[in-house]
Amino acid sequence: MTALASPFLLPHRRRKRPLDDSHFHGPQRHRRRRLGPAAFPCPPIPPEAASSPAFDMGGFVSFLRGKPRHDDAGLGVYRGWVDVRSRDLSVATAMDDDDAGFGPRLVVRRRVGDPRKAALEAAAPRPRVKMEPYYKGALEKARSYDKRLGELASQVNLQEEKLAELRKAAEPPKEDLSELFTPLTAEEENEVHKCLFGRGSSTEILALHEPSNIEVSREKFRCLRPTAWLNDEVINLYLELLKEREAREPKRFLKCHFFNTFFYKKIVGRLVQLACGKNGYDYKSVKRWTTRRRLGYELIECDKIFVPVHKDVHWCLAVINMKERTFQYLDSLGCVDHHVSRVLARYIAEEVKDKSNKEIDTSIWHDELVDDIPLQQNGWDCGMFMLKYIDFHSRGLSMSFSQENMEYFRKRTVMEILRLRAD
Secondary structure: OOOOOOOOOOOOOOOOOOOOOOOOOOOOOOOOOOOOHHHOOOOOOOOHHHHOOOOOOOOHHHHHHOOOOOOOOOHHHHHHHHHHHOOOOEEEEEEEOOOOOOOOEEEEEEEOOOHHHHHHHHHOOOOOOOOOOHHHHHHHHHHHHOOHHHHHHHHHHHHHHHHHHHHHHHOOOOOOOHHHHOOOOHHHHHHHHHHHHOOOOOOOEEEEEOOOOEEEEHHHHHHHOOOOOOOHHHHHHHHHHHHHHHHHOOOOOOOEEEOOOOHHHHHOOHHHHHHHOOOOOOOHHHHHHHOHHHHOOOHHHOOEEEEEEEEOOEEEEEEEEOOOOEEEEEOOOOOOOHHHHHHHHHHHHHHHHHHHOOOOOHHHOEEEOOOOOOOOOOOOOHHHHHHHHHHHHHHOOOOOOOHHHHHHHHHHHHHHHHHOOOO
16 A cells, blocks of 8 residues: 655645635735645655655654655664764753853753653753842942942941931920829828818818919819819919929929910900900000019010910810011810911010010911911810820920829829829
8 A cells, every 4th residue: 555645745726716806805815825735845855764664753754755654663773864864972061150140141052862862851840049139239240340439338327327316316305295194192182072072161271372362272173073164363363383393493494474264255345245246455454463573574585375265165275486586376176266366466566565565477477387286075074185185285395195194183183282293
């Protein structure tokens, strides 16, 4: 039985083109590419030794030579043919001169004795080698080219160390707030409880401040109970204690002036405001409040001036910062009232001119918006927040307290008023 002729040697049969050319679209007709023998080049014909039955490998060689096919494989003849045609079996391995990928490539040839062993070794998975990041190799290579990079790196490190030292020196010292949150002793807790909830006459005077002639009865003390609103007597007596604390230890506290709760009502004409619904301004009504004979100093010498502001059922605080030439309005509900700042700007200009005979232009002063102050979370602690604003400001500290501290501050205020001493 003769073997089939090679498909590459068969003549090509032409396919008749249909008469109907309606399947072509447009004026241009697509021509099909005819594939001839050149499109499929025949593999090279092996030598005569490959035509032996031992080498036929399933009849493939016989099929190429047009001879009958054989079913046995000619591995032996193939080995002899390879040994004759190319006796130097070697493996070429390309490798770099370093791990960073720089420099010429190096080709290494290795002679192979056993082709099967070499094939198995090549097919075996290569062990993973942990490679350094590329940037490290590039950096080392660049440093080897330019030695100045090492010098610059040492200079950069030195400058970074100096900068860290300067930043550390510029940081403000950490505030010691332990004194402000000292827990009450059991004896003090008992004394505060008796004052607020103990039995006795409501008109009994429990605290009398002779320099200011302010007295606080048992009934007035009850405003320091939880959920109660603070009254004028308690606020004004506590401000007097803060004034004495500064005079007692001037180095620990800023030089401040504490107006009482009636000052702002007086200067804006509270009675006129209630009657007409408008805010007035009357400097003459408070002109004698701040004489040097009465205070021992002038307001222009102060660092800060505190003005309590009462709006019917809500306490706020206005601060005149004489050093920084700013006005602050601190409201525990987060509100802002620029009218208060305008009133106080007019007042301080007239006050300095009257008492110190100096002209200051408060029109260039600005309102400092304070948006990070502690805020109340209920409807009755506004007065306590106002007193703590004054307390922390007079110490020169940031206001590091919150609603959670209000119960403790109420008890501490009771104790300080009972002892007529603020710490």
